[in-house]
C-alpha cells in the first residue's frame with residue numbers, strides 16, 4: 001500500500017476511535033443502566049417504584065465523590081454485594097470487558113462531574 005495512504009488511514013482511525021469510545025460508554029449506560037439509574041443518571045429510572053433500595057443518583061457529586069474509581073469498577077463488575085450494597089445493583093462482569101467497565105467509570109465521573117476526594 002502507498003505509504004502516505006496508510007499514514008492517512010492511521011490518523012483517521014485515531015480520530016474516529018476517540019469519540020467512538022465515549023459513545024460506547026454512553027450507549028452502554030443507556031442500554032443497561034438507564035432503567036434503574038435514569039436517562040440522566042439521576043437515579044430516577046422506570047424501575048424504581050418497585051425497588052426497596054433506590055438506585056444511586058450518579059449525578060450526586062457528594063456521594064459519588066466518596067467512591068474511588070476502584071470501588072466503582074468493583075461494584076459495576078461484581079454487583080452491589082461486592083461493596084456491601086444492595087443485590088438490586090446487578091453484577092455486569094459477564095456483559096462487559098474490563099476496558100468497557102473502565103469506560104463506564106469514566107462516564108460516571110462525567111455524570112457527577114466529580115473525582116474521588118482523599
Ligand code: HEC
Nearest residue numbers: 032033036053054055056067072075080085086088089104
Ligand atoms: C436493576 C436495577 C439496576 C441496574 C440495571 C443498574 N443498577 Fe446500579 N445500582 C442499583 C441500586 C439499587 C443501587 C444502590 C445500591 C445500594 O445503595 O445499596 C446501585 C448502585 C450503583 C453504584 C454504586 C454507587 C455507590 O457508590 O453506592 C454504581 C457505581 C452503579 N450502580 C452503577 C451502575 C451501572 C454502571 C449500571 C449499568 C451497567 C447499573 N448500575 C445498572 C440498581 C441498578
